[in-house]
Amino acid sequence: MRIFVPLKDNNGLNSRVTGHPGRAPFYALVEVEGDKIVNYQIYENQHATEESEHHGHHEHEGHGGFFIRTILDHKPDVFITYIMGPGAYNSLKQMGVKIYMPKGHTLEESINGLIKGELKEMKEPIED
Secondary structure, three states: OEEEEOOOOOHHHHHHOOOHHHHEEEEEEEEEEEEEEEEEEEEEEEHHHHHHHOOOOOOOOHHHHHHHHHHOOOOOEEEEEOOOOOHHHHHHHHHHEEEEOOOOOOOOHHHHHHHHHOOOOOOOOOOO
């Protein structure tokens, strides 16, 4: 299973999950097999600066479309986030990506929560 998680910082598995996916400075792609993390990589979100210059825009508007393409290029099975606007939500759902709410504050807590079946699936867009 491939899991995409937007992050506030780059501290390995202790990186903090962010509530603003399109403006996240970093994102992780985590691979899980069974109940174990077998690989993870953290990338810099090259569109984060552009997003932060457009306060009030959600990840599906403007430059956010680039971030959605970045997500889909990684072909995740799961996306973990606190909020997601309708455009991004619908784009990911149409591609078969399941969207879950994080558990705790770190990447590791959220991935372990997913493995244990403790995360709540997002059934509709949630905006801030």
